Amino acid sequence: MKYKNAFKTQEGKEEVLKQYDMLLEAPTIPHERFYVNTCHGSTFCRLTMRYSYLMEKKI
Incomplete structure (x- = not known):
């Protein structure tokens, strides 16, 4: 299975992860x-x- 990168640039990836x-x-x-x-x-x-x-309460 071939995976695609979810981000166009490394800078974009870093910004999204920083905000997250x-x-x-x-x-x-x-x-x-x-x-x-x-x-x-x-x-x-x-x-x-x-x-x-x-999950603990099994709801």
Whole structure:
């Protein structure tokens, strides 16, 4: 399977990721960071507390 790059430039990628990180670091969005091992290697994940709360309560 051939993968396409989601960003036109490296600068564009860095700006999008910077904005994404700033949004997630806001105190109104608690989250946890972790890696998941998959058959394709280790994958970085961010899980919002709202989602983890729902999973914990099995809602």
